[in-house]
Amino acid sequence: MTGFREGSLRRWLGGAAVSAALLASTSASAEWFNSDKVFLTGGVVTTDGSGGGGITPWATISGYGTRDGINGGLHYTWVYLPDYTLNSYGVTVGFFDRLELSYTNSVLPTGGTFDTVGLAVSALGGAGTGIEPWNTTIKMDVFGAKLRLFGDAVYNSHSLIPQVAIGGFYKKNRNAALLETLQAADDTDWEAYVSATKIFFPVSTLINVTARYTSANQIGLTGFGGPDGNDKEVRLEGSIAYLLNKQFAIGGEYQQHGDNLDNKSVKLGALDLTGLTGLLGGLGNSLTQLEESDWYDLFFAYAPSKNFSMTFAYAMLGNITLTPDQSGFYLSLHATF
Amino acid sequence: MTQTSKSSKAKRGLSLLAGLGLALAASQPALAQTGKTYAFPGIPDNSVEKFGGPQGVHNWVESLFYYIMLDNRINWIFSEFGNVERQIMLNTQLEQMVLGGNVEYQGASMAAAHADLGITMGQFNAVVEAAYSACERVHTPYHTCNQLIAALAPFTFDIVTR
Ligand code: HEM
Numbered sequence: 265m266t267g268f269r270e271g272s273l274r275r276w277l278g279g280a281a282v283s284a285a286l287l288a289s290t291s292a293s294a295e296w297f298n299s300d301k302v303f304l305t306g307g308v309v310t311t312d313g314s315g316g317g318g319i320t321p322w323a324t325i326s327g328y329g330t331r332d333g334i335n336g337g338l339h340y341t342w343v344y345l346p347d348y349t350l351n352s353y354g355v356t357v358g359f360f361d362r363l364e365l366s367y368t369n370s371v372l373p374t375g376g377t378f379d380t381v382g383l384a385v386s387a388l389g390g391a392g393t394g395i396e397p398w399n400t401t402i403k404m405d406v407f408g409a410k411l412r413l414f415g416d417a418v419y420n421s422h423s424l425i426p427q428v429a430i431g432g433f434y435k436k437n438r439n440a441a442l443l444e445t446l447q448a449a450d451d452t453d454w455e456a457y458v459s460a461t462k463i464f465f466p467v468s469t470l471i472n473v474t475a476r477y478t479s480a481n482q483i484g485l486t487g488f489g490g491p492d493g494n495d496k497e498v499r500l501e502g503s504i505a506y507l508l509n510k511q512f513a514i515g516g517e518y519q520q521h522g523d524n525l526d527n528k529s530v531k532l533g534a535l536d537l538t539g540l541t542g543l544l545g546g547l548g549n550s551l552t553q554l555e556e557s558d559w560y561d562l563f564f565a566y567a568p569s570k571n572f573s574m575t576f577a578y579a580m581l582g583n584i585t586l587t588p589d590q591s592g593f594y595l596s597l598h599a600t601f
Numbered sequence: 602m603t604q605t606s607k608s609s610k611a612k613r614g615l616s617l618l619a620g621l622g623l624a625l626a627a628s629q630p631a632l633a634q635t636g637k638t639y640a641f642p643g644i645p646d647n648s649v650e651k652f653g654g655p656q657g658v659h660n661w662v663e664s665l666f667y668y669i670m671l672d673n674r675i676n677w678i679f680s681e682f683g684n685v686e687r688q689i690m691l692n693t694q695l696e697q698m699v700l701g702g703n704v705e706y707q708g709a710s711m712a713a714a715h716a717d718l719g720i721t722m723g724q725f726n727a728v729v730e731a732a733y734s735a736c737e738r739v740h741t742p743y744h745t746c747n748q749l750i751a752a753l754a755p756f757t758f759d760i761v762t763r
Contacts, residue, residue, distance in 0.1 A: 300674075300723030302730060330722035332763075361722075421640040422755040465751030466644055468744050509743040510733050 298333020299601065301361075303510045304567050305418050305463075308575045309339040309598050311483060312433055313354040313368025314408045316459070317503040318561050318577050318594060319483075319519050321410065322472045323429035323461040324417055326366070327358040327600050328570055334359050337600035339368075343579055345592040348374050350485075354406070364431075366408040372485055374400045402485050403438040417461045417470075426462035435484040446553065446585060447528050448487025449494035455480060463507075470513070474501040481524050481556060486585055490524030497522065511567050519559040525585070526555040557582020561594060573598045637701035640751035648748045649702040652741055655693070658702075661749075662692045664738040668731035675727045682718060699752035712759040725761050 307324045310316045315326025329335030336357035343350040354368030410431030417427035433455045437443060440451040455478035463470045479488045479496045488494050499522065505515030530551050563577035577594035584590045637644065645651075652658050666685050670676045679685060691708035698706045708714065729750065736746035 298723060300721075300726050302726050303733075330726065332721055332723060416757070419754040419757040421751045422638060424641055464641060465747045465754065466640055466642055468747045507743075507747070 296334050297601070298330050299328040299335050299570060300330045300333075301328040301335075302418065303570060304507070304513060304565070304573070306335075306337075306358075306600060308565055308573055308596060309337070309341070309354070309356060309366075311341060311343070311350065311352060311368075311370070312408060312435075313339075313352070313356065313366040313406050314410055314431060314433070315356060315358070315364055315366075317472065317505070317515070317517050318563050318575060318579070318596065319559055320472060320474050320501040320503045320517050321408075321431055321457055321459050322417075322474075322503065323412060323415070323427040323459040325358040325361050325364045325410065325412055325429075326356040327364075329358045329361055331361040335601060337598055339596060339598040341594070341596040343592065343594045345579070345581065345584070345590040347587040347590060348372055348584065362412050364408070364410040366406075366410075368406045368408070370402075370404045370406065370485065372402040372404075374402070400442065401439065402442060404484055405436045405438070406484070407434040408432070415460075415462075418463055420462070421465050424462075426460040428458065428460050430456070430458050432456045435480070435488075437484055437487055443487035445530050446481075446486050446525060447491045447530070448481055448525065449479075449489030449491070451487055453479060453484065453488035453494070455484075455496075468507040470503070470505040470507070470515075472503040475499070476501060479522065479524065481522065482581075482584055486525065488524075491528060492524070494524075505563075505565070513565045515563055515565075517559075517561045517563070521556045521558050523556055525553045528553050530586070551586070553585050554583035554588055556584075563594070571600055573600075635706070636698065638699040638752040638755060640754070644701060644748050644752055646701055648700040648745065648752075649697050651745045652700065652749070653739070655697060655702070655704070657739065657741070658697050658700075659689075659693045660739045661735050661741060662689050662696060664735040665692070665728075665731055667738070668734045669728060672727055672731060675724050678718065678720075678724065696749060696753070700749060710759070711756045715760040716762065719763050720761050721763055722761050725757055 305324065306326060306328045307315045307322050308317065309326060310321055311319055312321065314321040315324055316322035327335030327337050334357065336355065338353070338355055340353045341350070350370060350372050352368050352370040354366060356364060356366040358364045408431060410429050412427065412429045415425050415427035420427070435453060435455065437451040443451045455476055457474050457476040459472060459474040461470065461472040476499050477496050478499060479494050481487050481490070499520040501517070501519040503515060503517045505513045507513050530553065559582070560580040561577045563575055565573060565575045567573040575594070575596040575598070579592055579594040581590045582588070649655070649658060652661060666689055669679060670685065691706070694704050694706045695708065697704040732750065733746060736743065
């Protein structure tokens with residue numbers, strides 16, 4: 265592939281401050297490019313756009329780049345729930361198996377109850393709620409960064425020390441009016457997390473544990489915090505994946521959620537309807553937000569080649585704002601270079 | 602996996618003497634490459650058997666080198682610095698030993714054997730890919746193959762030097 269001299273140049277680059285690499289990344293030559301990780305060890309991409317499972321970030325750096333190069337990917341994720349459809353697409357770049365940067369755009373058109381509420385609100389002359397019948401859409405930009413601190417998730421099989429990374433997201437929700445209606449405190453906020461990931465080869469199983477410091481409601485799709493303020497807390501997440509063979513993995517995930525908007529009414533204009541929902545008859549229940557559920561999923565990942573993987577999942581997201589029982593299909597396509 | 606690197610130079614010289622290699626390497630001081638690898642939660646005792654016994658492990662090593670020598674990313678390293686016949690023989694011993702087989706490994710420590718080669722993570726991963734291909738070639742199931750991957754994985758830190 266490359267001679268020893270080139271090798272030492274790449275080593276020098278790898279050792280140099282990653283920021284230097286970032287500055288020069290526009291002129292990244294083929295020599296910096298690297299796709300030499302072992303099959304599937306690059307992981308897939310989460311709904312937040314970071315390398316990981318389906319919803320939980322892992323300590324692995326996305327893509328197939330080793331410590332000697334840069335690699336990246338594009339992804340598209342589609343979640344089809346009874347009342348919502350999440351479309352998210354984005355890009356991840358991994359630098360020297362050390363730093364990962366990501367950007368994801370999520371678009372969440374809603375249906376069902378939001379249509380009903382939208383109709384009622386229009387009928388009542390409400391405006392500026394962010395809920396329009398037939399046409400309520402939530403858009404969110406998510407910027408992510410992750411730094412691998414220590415450990416090797418793949419090759420450190422003789423010790424229990426996992427690969428550990430810290431990371432953060434900056435999330436900007438673009439439907440501020442709707443978030444106000446839902447009584448979220450903020451439409452823009454950051455989250456931080458620490459993840460520990462390890463493959464146990466004798467049992468062909470990957471385990472990841474993540475603690476996330478956040479105040480997000482539904483990962484930020486319904487904002488951050490609630491009427492009582494915007495206080496972050498530590499929430500736990502985990503993934504377990506069983507490697508069926510070198511191209512297939514099955515597994516499950518768990519993500520703890522908060523309770524900022526539990527049992528809170530929606531707020532129409534300046535009017536908080538907590539005391540009024542009874543007057544709206546059958547609509548009353550529709551206007552009180554349900555208790556936010558923790559998320560679960562069961563997934564199946566398939567990588568037909570190093571350049572492409574597909575993740576199919578059954579996502580069990582429970583109560584989402586006004587609507588119960590949001591379980592449905594999840595598909596994520598991830599192309600790497 | 603602590604090794605003395607002082608024997609590295611001597612080792613390197615020895616390995617170049619291909620014909621005498623085995624006899625001389627066997628007389629080297631005690632090496633860390635002794636016994637089964639510890640890997641959480643433990644490599645099953647019947648792993649060599651599952652690989653098809655000593656002959657099965659040998660077949661796997663043969664096909665490992667078949668795939669290595671077909672991989673243009675790494676075959677040149679072996680042509681230039683290696684001795685495939687000797688490496689097949691020594692790897693057959695080593696792989697049985699790390700899987701828990703009652704076999705003595707007579708070669709150099711992993712640190713000593715690879716110290717001067719400047720092996721990268723990508724080159725190491727290419728050998729791992731060859732290892733999985735070799736398992737498929739000899740019909741060793743993936744989950745059995747992973748016992749060997751678990752047993753060899755810790756050598757990464759001795760072998761990858763850049
Ligand atoms: C876990 C993975 C590996 C194992 C178990 C392994 C095992 C061995 C063994 C047993 C020897 C013979 C030592 C002796 O002559 O006494 C050897 C030598 C050698 N290995 Fe590896 N090896 C591994 C990875 C690699 C990689 C990734 C490369 C290069 C890409 C490589 C290249 C070589 C070369 C060129 C020699 C011959 C060195 C010499 O004779 O001076 N090995 N290896």
